[in-house]
Amino acid sequence: MEFFYHIGKYLVFLRKVFKRPQKRNIFIQNIFFEIEKLGINSVVIVFIISIFMGAVITLQTAYNIEVSFVPLYLVGLGTRDSMFLEFSSTIVALILAGKVGANIASEIGTMKIREQIEALDMMGVNSESYLVLPKIIASVFTFPLLTLFSMFVGIFGGYLAVYFTNAIPLDDFVYGIHYYFIPFYITYSLIKMAIFAFIIATVPAYQAYFIRGGALEVGKANTKAVVYSSILILFFNVIITQILLS
Amino acid sequence: MIEVRNISKSFGEEQILKNISLTFERGKTNLIIGQSGSGKTVLLKSIVGIHEIDEGEIIFGGQVYSSMDRKEKQKIRQEIGMVFQGGALFDSYTVYENVIFPLRMFSGMSKKEMNKRVDFCLDRVNLQNVNDFYPSEISGGMQKRVAIARAIVLNPKYLFFDEPNSGLDPKTAIVIDNLIKEITVDFNTVTVINTHDMNSVAETGDNIAFIYNGQAWWTGNNKDILESENKELNEFVFATKLMRSIKK
Ligand SMILES: Nc1ncnc2c1ncn2[C@@H]1O[C@H](COP(=O)(O)OP(=O)(O)O)[C@@H](O)[C@H]1O
Numbered sequence: 001m002e003f004f005y006h007i008g009k010y011l012v013f014l015r016k017v018f019k020r021p022q023k024r025n026i027f028i029q030n031i032f033f034e035i036e037k038l039g040i041n042s043v044v045i046v047f048i049i050s051i052f053m054g055a056v057i058t059l060q061t062a063y064n065i066e067v068s069f070v071p072l073y074l075v076g077l078g079t080r081d082s083m084f085l086e087f088s089s090t091i092v093a094l095i096l097a098g099k100v101g102a103n104i105a106s107e108i109g110t111m112k113i114r115e116q117i118e119a120l121d122m123m124g125v126n127s128e129s130y131l132v133l134p135k136i137i138a139s140v141f142t143f144p145l146l147t148l149f150s151m152f153v154g155i156f157g158g159y160l161a162v163y164f165t166n167a168i169p170l171d172d173f174v175y176g177i178h179y180y181f182i183p184f185y186i187t188y189s190l191i192k193m194a195i196f197a198f199i200i201a202t203v204p205a206y207q208a209y210f211i212r213g214g215a216l217e218v219g220k221a222n223t224k225a226v227v228y229s230s231i232l233i234l235f236f237n238v239i240i241t242q243i244l245l246s
Numbered sequence: 247m248i249e250v251r252n253i254s255k256s257f258g259e260e261q262i263l264k265n266i267s268l269t270f271e272r273g274k275t276n277l278i279i280g281q282s283g284s285g286k287t288v289l290l291k292s293i294v295g296i297h298e299i300d301e302g303e304i305i306f307g308g309q310v311y312s313s314m315d316r317k318e319k320q321k322i323r324q325e326i327g328m329v330f331q332g333g334a335l336f337d338s339y340t341v342y343e344n345v346i347f348p349l350r351m352f353s354g355m356s357k358k359e360m361n362k363r364v365d366f367c368l369d370r371v372n373l374q375n376v377n378d379f380y381p382s383e384i385s386g387g388m389q390k391r392v393a394i395a396r397a398i399v400l401n402p403k404y405l406f407f408d409e410p411n412s413g414l415d416p417k418t419a420i421v422i423d424n425l426i427k428e429i430t431v432d433f434n435t436v437t438v439i440n441t442h443d444m445n446s447v448a449e450t451g452d453n454i455a456f457i458y459n460g461q462a463w464w465t466g467n468n469k470d471i472l473e474s475e476n477k478e479l480n481e482f483v484f485a486t487k488l489m490r491s492i493k494k
């Protein structure tokens with residue numbers, strides 16, 4: 001029952017979020033501000049996890065190929081497809097749910113308990129739209145770019161791993177990267193990420209918007225935000241995969 | 247003038263406001279006093295429309311605010327300035343950005359006019375050279391003054407203050423009280439102040455309403471209040487030794 005109550009409340013919330021912005025220039029300014037805060041500030045963490053994961057996936061595949069009749073270029077192909085299909089969208093989204101989701105929940109939660117949201121409403125500002133819409137647009141626009149970036153960096157990480165360890169010949173790895181490339185995998189990943197971005201921007205905002213009380217409540221909203229958005233990401237991952245790849 | 251007629255407000259099972267009727271006059275400081283938890287904040291937020299009331303009417307300058315639709319309410323809201331208990335300044339905006347914000351959203355003024363207005367308002371609350379500070383970088387008293395500057399920037403007809411003195415030392419509290427009094431006369435606003443600070447009551451109480459048990463238990467001014475025979479009011483007013491010594 002409570003599940004349906006929240007779905008309904010979330011949809012009502014979204015309807016307010018999608019109200020037309022009251023001042024165009026302030027709205028655009030806020031979008032750029034959020035792009036910097038949510039997107040650009042996540043570049044480093046995406047770089048770090050992608051380069052290491054690319055390296056590890058490569059090495060694990062390389063060391064697990066022991067039988068000689070398996071072609072070595074499969075290492076490169078495996079790294080590429082793991083990154084393109086799953087890692088650079090779903091895993092990066094889960095990391096961003098932790099980082100960006102928590103950031104959104106604590107920002108909005110703090111504004112709520114310190115009456116700043118009521119202050120906006122009192123002035124006549126549509127606070128839901130003012131605060132959340134720029135975050136949605138910034139996330140849906142920049143997170144897929146982070147996915148592309150992660151794909152590139154992950155493969156580069158695999159390349160470096162092969163280069164330094166000589167686990168397989170470098171040429172085989174590079175051949176594998178190019179082998180039987182399906183461009184639609186990239187489209188698929190970007191579509192997934194755009195949907196995950198929407199979840200990461202709205203679910204934490206929703207969790208934080210209705211709290212009452214003090215700092216403890218902000219902390220709770222924070223935790224819920226990360227847990228629920230992660231579960232939703234995993235759930236939608238299955239749904240979208242079924243729709244797009246079946 | 248603001249008239250509050252027979253309003254009630256509950257949260258779930260708990261009734262916070264019970265059939266309250268009050269009148270707030272223009273150019274005067276109208277005080278709402280009562281113990282912590284007595285419902286002062288809920289009353290204030292019900293009057294301005296942050297909380298929806300269950301019963302009764304709220305009338306701003308002859309217009310029934312409580313039964314207006316969103317759009318009509320919006321018009322009245324732009325005439326209301328409100329200072330929340332903690333100031334409710336936006337943390338990520340500087341002092342200047344906080345004060346100019348309502349102008350940028352709603353005034354349609356040119357950049358130059360806006361800056362002039364911001365300077366005027368910050369000057370009015372006696373703040374200089376703090377434009378580029380963030381709220382966390384200035385004192386509590388200064389934050390309150392910035393919040394007041396933001397509240398008056400659109401030239402409001404109605405001003406609401408929720409515990410303007412909370413968290414301030416007595417000297418700063420008096421500065422803020424006096425500022426509110428001056429602004430009320432200067433701008434000729436209907437000013438409504440929540441407080442549990444007896445000092446402000448003595449200093450600024452043109453009209454006083456004492457909230458007790460969710461009801462408007464007693465109303466009067468800052469002279470009557472010391473002479474009243476009302477038991478609950480006396481317990482509140484003369485809770486401190488200092489106040490008791492005044493009575494003698
Ligand atoms: N949004 C709300 N939902 C439920 N209860 C509330 C809400 N706001 C205030 N209350 C309750 O109303 C009562 C009065 O609170 P409040 O108006 O803040 O008191 P005061 O401002 O006089 O200290 C308290 O018991 C508080 O818990």
Ligand SMILES: [Mg+2]
Nearest residue numbers: 286287408409
């Ligand atoms: Mg209060």
